[in-house]
Amino acid sequence: MNEPLKIKGVVVNAAQWGDNDKMLTVLTREKGVISIAAKGVKSLKNKNSQAVSPLCYSDFVLNDKGDAYSLVSADLIESFYALREDVMALAYGVYFAQLAAFSVGRNNLADDEMRLLLNSLYMLTKSKERMEVIKCAFELKLCEYAGFAPYLDSCMCGEEGVYFDVSTGEMVCALHRGEHSKKISPAARSVFEYVQNADLKETLTFTIDNSVAEEVSLLAEEFLKHQLGRLPKGLDYIKKLKI
Ligand SMILES: [Zn+2]
Structure with missing residues (x-):
C-alpha cells in the first residue's frame, strides 16, 4: 500500500454516488484535476461532509487506488461561505x-x-x-x-x-x-x-x-x-x- 497522499484542492463537483457516497472532482496545484471516491460523506454526521461541498478549498488525505483516489479525510481551509448565500x-x-x-x-x-x-x-x-x-x-x-x-x-x-x-x-x-x-x-x-x-x-x-x-x-x-x-x-x- 502506498503512503496516503496529502494534497490541497478546490472541489469542482460533488456527484451523487450510491446512497451515502459522492464522487468528487477536485482541482489541485500538483496534479491538476483528480477524482476522489468519498464514502459516507452524504451523511451530515460524517466528519468530512462539510469539506467536500462544491467550491470548498480543503486539505485532503487520500489513498491511491490507481484509477481514482479514495478519501481518508478532508479538512476545510476555506468554504467561501458568502457565495452560498447568493x-x-x-x-x-x-x-x-x-x-x-x-x-x-x-x-x-x-x-x-x-x-x-x-x-x-x-x-x-x-x-x-x-x-x-x-x-x-x-x-x-x-x-x-x-x-x-x-x-x-x-x-x-x-x-x-x-x-x-x-x-x-x-x-x-x-x-x-x-x-x-x-x-x-x-x-x-x-x-x-x-x-x-x-x-x-x-x-x-x-x-x-x-x-x-x-x-x-x-x-x-x-x-x-x-x-x-x-x-x-x-x-x-x-x-x-x-x-
Ligand atoms: Zn488587415
Whole structure:
C-alpha cells in the first residue's frame, strides 16, 4: 500500500454516488484535476461532509487506488461561505471552477490556475456587484495561463484591428476579417490589453462598465470555446439566471 497522499484542492463537483457516497472532482496545484471516491460523506454526521461541498478549498488525505483516489479525510481551509448565500454568485463561482478544471485537465501542474481561481472566488465574496467584471478578468487571465493569450497587435497588414477573431485570438481589420471575426469596441480592446499587462491583483480589482465587461466576456467565451472545444455547463446556468 502506498503512503496516503496529502494534497490541497478546490472541489469542482460533488456527484451523487450510491446512497451515502459522492464522487468528487477536485482541482489541485500538483496534479491538476483528480477524482476522489468519498464514502459516507452524504451523511451530515460524517466528519468530512462539510469539506467536500462544491467550491470548498480543503486539505485532503487520500489513498491511491490507481484509477481514482479514495478519501481518508478532508479538512476545510476555506468554504467561501458568502457565495452560498447568493444564487448568482454561487453560479459564477461554480463556472470559474469548472472552467479552470476544463483548461487544466488531469496530471498537469496548475499553480497559476489555482491562484487565479482562489483569488477570483474570494473577490466574488467581496464584491457581488462586480461579478461580470471579475468574470471577464478571470476568462482572459485563464487564456494567458493556459498558453493561448490573444495576440493584440494590429492586423497583419498593419491596419488597426477592429475585429477580434475568436478562432485565432488575433485582432484583424475589416478587409482581413474572417467568418469567426467579431466586432470589438475600443473600450473592450483596451480591457484585453490591460489584463494582459496587469498582474493578477490588478486584474481582479480594476473598474470598467458592466456593458464593456459583458462585451469582453462574450468574446472571451467564444475564444475559450474554440480553444477548449467546449464550455462548462455552469455558463448556461448563469445565462438562465440572467433572463
Ligand atoms: Zn488587415
